[in-house]
Amino acid sequence: MPALPPEFAAAADRTACRVAIRAGSKSFFAAGQLLPGDMREAAYGLYAFCRLSDDLVDDAADPADRRSAVRRLEARIGQAYAGFPADAPADRAFAEIVAAHAIPEALPRALIEGFAWDAEGRRYADLGALHAYAARVAGSVGAMMALIMGTRDPDALARACDLGAAMQLTNIARDVGEDARMGRLYLPLDWMREAGLDPDAFLAEPRPGPALAGVVARLLAEADRLYARAEAGIAVLPRRCRASIRAAGLIYAEIGRVVAAGGYDSVNSRARVTTARKLALIARAIRAPADAPGLVTTARKLALIARAIRAPADATGLGAAPLPETAFLIEAVAGEPHAPMRQRPALRPWWDVSGRVVHVLDLIERMREREAFGRSAPS
Numbered sequence: 001m002p003a004l005p006p007e008f009a010a011a012a013d014r015t016a017c018r019v020a021i022r023a024g025s026k027s028f029f030a031a032g033q034l035l036p037g038d039m040r041e042a043a044y045g046l047y048a049f050c051r052l053s054d055d056l057v058d059d060a061a062d063p064a065d066r067r068s069a070v071r072r073l074e075a076r077i078g079q080a081y082a083g084f085p086a087d088a089p090a091d092r093a094f095a096e097i098v099a100a101h102a103i104p105e106a107l108p109r110a111l112i113e114g115f116a117w118d119a120e121g122r123r124y125a126d127l128g129a130l131h132a133y134a135a136r137v138a139g140s141v142g143a144m145m146a147l148i149m150g151t152r153d154p155d156a157l158a159r160a161c162d163l164g165a166a167m168q169l170t171n172i173a174r175d176v177g178e179d180a181r182m183g184r185l186y187l188p189l190d191w192m193r194e195a196g197l198d199p200d201a202f203l204a205e206p207r208p209g210p211a212l213a214g215v216v217a218r219l220l221a222e223a224d225r226l227y228a229r230a231e232a233g234i235a236v237l238p239r240r241c242r243a244s245i246r247a248a249g250l251i252y253a254e255i256g257r258v259v260a261a262g263g264y265d266s267v268n269s270r271a272r273v274t275t276a277r278k279l280a281l282i283a284r285a286i287r288a289p290a291d292a293p294g295l296v297t298t299a300r301k302l303a304l305i306a307r308a309i310r311a312p313a314d315a316t317g318l319g320a321a322p323l324p325e326t327a328f329l330i331e332a333v334a335g336e337p338h339a340p341m342r343q344r345p346a347l348r349p350w351w352d353v354s355g356r357v358v359h360v361l362d363l364i365e366r367m368r369e370r371e372a373f374g375r376s377a378p379s
Contacts (some may be wrong), residue, residue: 008251013045013089034244034282042101042148046094047171049073050111052090057115066119073112081105101147108142121183123199126190127222130172131165131325133186138168139326143333146233149241157330158322159233163245165323166226167252173219174255177267179207206267213264220256220264227253231322247285251278 035043053073060066076086080098085091097103114136124130142164143157150155156160172179172186179186180203192199195211218315234242234249249271258271275279322330 013093024180029218034247034286036240038150039241041254042097043145045090046144046148047099047302048090049094050087053112053115056170057119060119063119063121067116070112070116070119073115073157074109077105077108077112097148101144101150102336103144103147104332104336107140107144107329110329114140116185124188127188128168128325130186130188133162134165134168135323135326135329138164138256139323139329140164143329145245146237147333149237151237152333153236154334155331156233156236157333158320158326159230161322161326161329162226163230163233163249165326166223166230166249169226170252172254173216173223173259173264174266174271176216177206177208178213180267187215187219191218195261208263208267210267212267216259216264216266222257223256224253226323232320243285243288246288247282250281250285254278256280280369325332 056069057066057071060069076091080091080095083095083099085095094108098105098108114133117133117136122133124133139161142160142162146152146157147158151160162165176187183203185199185203187199189199192202192215195215197211197215230249234245237245254277255274256269258273259266262269262271
C-alpha cells in the first residue's frame, strides 16, 4: 500500500484529534471553536493526548493494570520528545505540538504524575494537597495551552494554572457521587471530618445530605476564587485567543452554578450545562470587549473573594503570586525563557490504510460542518 502524503497524514491526525474531543469533551470543543485555526488544531491535539492518557488509566481493570498504564504513558512522552511518537494520531500530534511550541517536558510529565496518583487511589488530606493534584492534572494543561497561544510570561502562566485548577475543582464538585462509586474520593478529608462525615463510610455508601452539601459548596467557593484570580490573565493573551478562554471559564463556572441550583447534590445527579446555555455563554464571551478579561463582575468578584477559604488580600490580579502548588510548572517554563520555536521532529514513516480511512473521515467531517454552519464553517 503506497504511503499517504505527509500533508494528508497530518490532516488525518488533526481530524482524529478533533473528532475525539468533539465526542469526549463537548464544553472544550465548543470553546475551542473560537480559537484561530492553527491554535485550535494544536489545542485539540493536546487535549486529545491528555484525554487518551486519562482514559488509559481509568479503563484499566485493576491497580496493577493502572500502574502499568502510567508507565506506558511515561514512555510515550519520552518517545514523543525524542521524535519517535507511538503510532497513534494523538501521539503524533502531541510530538509536533510540544516541539513547535517549546513545551518543557516537565509539564506533560506532571500531568502523568497526577494520573499516577489516581492509579494508586490517593486521597487528599487538605485543600493544599488537593491543589497539588489539580496543579498536575489541570494546571499543567492550562500552562501548556498558554504556551500554544504564544504566552510565556510568568504572571500569565500563573493565571492559566489558576483557571485549570478552578476547572478541576468544579469537576470534582460535580462528580462526587460518580467518583465515590468508582472508589475514588477527592474532597479534602479534613473538610469532611469537620462536617461530621467519615470518608470510609461515605465511600462505602455515598449519600447526599446537608453535611456533604456544605463541603461541596465550600469546594465551589474555592473554585470561584480561582476563577476570579484567573480572569486577569485573559487580558494579556493574544486578542484572537481571549474569547475562547473566556468562554471556557464561563462554561465551567456555570457547571458550579448548576450544582448549587440542585442543592449541591452531586451524588444523585450530575450537573450539566445545556447546549442553549453554552451558546449563550459563548455569545457573551464574543461580545465582551477585546481588552476585558471579566469572567465575573467586580461586585461578584468581591463576593467570591469574601467567600473564599483563607483568601489572601491580593487574591486577584496579574501581580498575585501563583498558588504554591503550581509554582513548579511556571519555573519549568522559566527554565526556557526565550525558547526558540523548535523544528518539528522527523517522525518515522507510518502511513498506511488506516490513515486513508481517517482522511476520508476528515472530508466527511468538514462537509458536515459546512452543512451545519453554512459558509462560516471552519476550513
